[in-house]
Each structure stands twice: as C-alpha cells, then as structure tokens.
Amino acid sequence: xxxxxxxxxxxxxxxxxxxxxxxxxxxxxxxxxxxxxxxxxxxxxxxxxxxxxxxxxxxxxxxxxxxxxxxxxxxxxxxxxxxxxxxxxxxxxxxxxxxxxxxxxxxxxxxxxxxxxxxxxxxxxxxxxxxxxxxxxxxxxxxxxxxxxxxxxxxxxxxxxxxxxxxxxxxxxxxxxxxxxxxxxx
Amino acid sequence: xxxxxxxxxxxxxxxxxxxxxxxxxxxxxxxxxxxxxxxxxxxxxxxxxxxxxxxxxxxxxxxxxxxxxxxxxxxxxxxxxxxxxxxxxxxxxxxxxxxxxxxxxxxxxxxxxxxxxxxxxxxxxxxxxxxxxxxxxxxxxxxxxxxxxxxxxxxxxxxxxx
Numbered sequence: 001x002x003x004x005x006x007x008x009x010x011x012x013x014x015x016x017x018x019x020x021x022x023x024x025x026x027x028x029x030x031x032x033x034x035x036x037x038x039x040x041x042x043x044x045x046x047x048x049x050x051x052x053x054x055x056x057x058x059x060x061x062x063x064x065x066x067x068x069x070x071x072x073x074x075x076x077x078x079x080x081x082x083x084x085x086x087x088x089x090x091x092x093x094x095x096x097x098x099x100x101x102x103x104x105x106x107x108x109x110x111x112x113x114x115x116x117x118x119x120x121x122x123x124x125x126x127x128x129x130x131x132x133x134x135x136x137x138x139x140x141x142x143x144x145x146x147x148x149x150x151x152x153x154x155x156x157x158x159x160x161x162x163x164x165x166x167x168x169x170x171x172x173x174x175x176x177x178x179x180x181x182x183x184x185x186x
Numbered sequence: 187x188x189x190x191x192x193x194x195x196x197x198x199x200x201x202x203x204x205x206x207x208x209x210x211x212x213x214x215x216x217x218x219x220x221x222x223x224x225x226x227x228x229x230x231x232x233x234x235x236x237x238x239x240x241x242x243x244x245x246x247x248x249x250x251x252x253x254x255x256x257x258x259x260x261x262x263x264x265x266x267x268x269x270x271x272x273x274x275x276x277x278x279x280x281x282x283x284x285x286x287x288x289x290x291x292x293x294x295x296x297x298x299x300x301x302x303x304x305x306x307x308x309x310x311x312x313x314x315x316x317x318x319x320x321x322x323x324x325x326x327x328x329x330x331x332x333x334x335x336x337x338x339x340x341x342x343x344x345x346x347x348x
Contacts, residue, residue, distance in 0.1 A: 019255045023247060030246050038239045047241060052249050059254040118236065125237030143199065144231075145238050150201050169195050176230055 007071035015062040022062075026055050032146055033079050039141040040083035042130050050086060054079045073155035076148070080138055080156060087134055128178035136171035139164055189217065194224050198231045 001020040005013075007028070013021030033054060037047035057078055065074070129137055135157065142148045142156055143164070150164045157164065190210050196202050197210050214221045 017255075019251075022255060023251070026247050026250055027245065031241075034241045034246070035239050038241050044241050044243070048243070048246060052246050052253070055246065055250045056253050059250075121233070122236045125234060126239075129237055144234055150199070165196060165201075168199065172195055172227070172230065175234075179230070179233075
C-alpha cells in the first residue's frame with residue numbers, strides 16, 4: 001500500500017473492502033481525532049471510545065463518501081457531532097469531569113517544581129477551555145490545537161468564515177477573563 | 187490608520203492576507219494602545235499551547251478492526267453477525283437459564299444441609315482416626331472420666347447453691 005495516497009483514494013479503496021487502505025486512514029488520523037475529542041470532552045477514555053465510533057462510522061459510510069478533497073472536514077465533523085451529543089448527554093446527567101492528569105506533558109523533563117507549575121498552568125487552561133460554550137471550544141480546538149484554517153473550521157462546523165472568526169474572538173475574550181491572574185501572562 | 191484591535195486575533199491566527207497583515211504590523215509600530223493589546227493577546231494565544239493534549243496510549247486500530255473489517259472473519263454460525271442474531275442468542279441464553287431453574291430447582295435446605303454434612307464428615311473423620319489409633323480405647327475412658335467429673339462438679343455446685 002502506497003503510504004502517499006491521499007485520503008480520498010484511501011476512502012475509495014476502503015469502500016472496496018481494502019483493509020490496508022482503511023488501516024492507513026486510521027493510523028493517519030487517529031492521534032488528531034483523539035486529541036480533538038480529548039479537548040472537547042476532557043476525558044481520554046471517552047475520547048478513545050468516540051474516536052473508535054467515529055472510525056467505525058467512516059468505514060460504514062465509505063461507500064457513500066464523495067471524494068471532493070474534504071476528508072478532513074468530513075472526519076472532524078463526524079467526531080465533533082459525536083462529542084457534542086456526548087456533551088449534551090452529560091449535561092442531562094449533570095456530570096462534568098475534568099482530568100488534570102491528562103495534561104501532564106513532561107516531555108522536556110523539567111525539575112519537580114517547574115513540572116508542577118506546568119501541570120497547574122495546563123490544568124487551569126484546560127479548565128478555562130472547558131468553561132467556554134461548546135461551539136467556541138470546538139472552533140478553538142480545531143483551529144488552535146488541530147491547525148485547521150478558518151475555512152476548514154467553517155466546513156467542519158457548517159458555518160461561515162466570519163462565523164468562525166466571531167467564535168474564536170469570543171472564545172479568546174472569554175479565556176482572557178477566565179485566566180486573568182491565574183496564568184503567567186508576562 | 188484607525189485602531190486594529192478587531193483584527194489582532196485574525197493576525198495572530200495567520201488568517202489575514204499578506205497586505206493586511208503588513209499594514210497591521212506597521213500600525214502596531216506607531217500605536218502604543220494597539221501594540222499593548224496585541225502583546226497581551228499574543229501571550230494568551232501562545233500560553234494556550236500549554237493546554238494542548240497529546241493522548242498517548244496504544245493505537246485504536248485493533249479495536250476498530252474488530253468492529254469493521256475484522257467482523258467478516260467471525261464465523262456466522264458462532265455468534266451471528268447481525269443485531270437480530272445477537273439478540274436471539276441473548277434470549278435463548280435467558281430461556282435456557284429459566285428451564286434449568288425449573289427442572290433443577292436445587293435443595294431448599296442446602297446451606298443447613300451442607301453445614302450438617304460438614305459436621306458429620308468431621309465427626310466421622312475424627313472417629314475413623316480415633317478408632318484406627320491406639321488412643322481409641324483411652325479416649326473413651328478419658329471421655330467417661332471427664333463426664334463423670336463434670337456431673338460430680340455440677341452436683342457439688344448445686345448443693346452449694348441451695
């Protein structure tokens with residue numbers, strides 16, 4: 001299997017039942033989808049569950065997929081829809097959970113104090129992100145953390161580019177208030 | 187040029203066309219208010235990096251495979267492949283449980299019965315061991331002596347108490 005095949009070609013082959021093509025698609029996108037869902041939900045376990053469901057849906061819908069070069073938007077839209085419906089269900093259950101241990105990113109191996117400070121900062125930012133309205137959080141997660149352009153975010157969220165601009169500006173204004181005095185801003 | 191605060195976020199996001207971006211940067215050099223706002227916004231934007239998540243853990247592929255392409259490998263006669271087949275299997279399992287429950291209801295006094303059986307078993311083991319050992323006769327004698335002594339003591343105590 002040629003690893004340079006684009007997503008649309010891989011989808012076409014997946015639709016024909018080629019396991020290697022589907023596997024390559026999953027491997028290409030799973031980290032990003034898991035990270036995005038973790039941002040949205042604040043829980044790795046739930047993010048993994050929903051990422052699995054998302055890829056199962058990709059497989060099932062491969063035959064109906066229209067190759068227009070927008071696989072990324074299509075994939076993130078499916079994942080985003082699942083995250084939103086999970087968040088709605090959580091709201092109904094009145095359950096909100098945040099896992100600060102998720103944000104223990106000790107790649108650079110700082111000293112214990114710096115490490116603790118990093119974890120605290122990361123946790124505060126994540127808490128603030130989780131207090132944002134759902135769509136603002138989604139737009140910010142896709143743009144800031146997954147590197148999607150406004151146009152791509154607009155496709156995923158089925159809105160316009162000015163709509164995305166507005167969501168991100170409001171999200172940043174909200175974070176500024178939430179994080180005032182809590183995160184080192186100098 | 188008027189203040190550019192409304193465009194600062196788009197500039198940070200890399201979403202401004204090159205010409206607009208250059209004009210904004212020129213403005214920031216001459217406007218202290220906008221420059222301060224841009225600096226603050228940039229710090230917040232960059233601090234968000236600390237909130238990025240990089241979930242580790244094993245690949246999801248094995249789980250996804252078993253729910254998609256791997257399903258075809260499962261023999262149809264074993265579990266069936268549709269929801270209907272799986273539901274039927276569940277109903278059959280419950281029905282089998284009920285039938286077994288009706289025809290083999292078990293012993294109502296099972297717990298007491300077992301306890302009794304254990305006692306009996308213990309006693310019989312002890313008896314067997316004692317019977318087979320050279321202590322058998324001696325134990326019987328000791329037991330009689332002990333019982334006799336107990337009776338005597340009870341009588342004595344009874345007399346003292348009256």
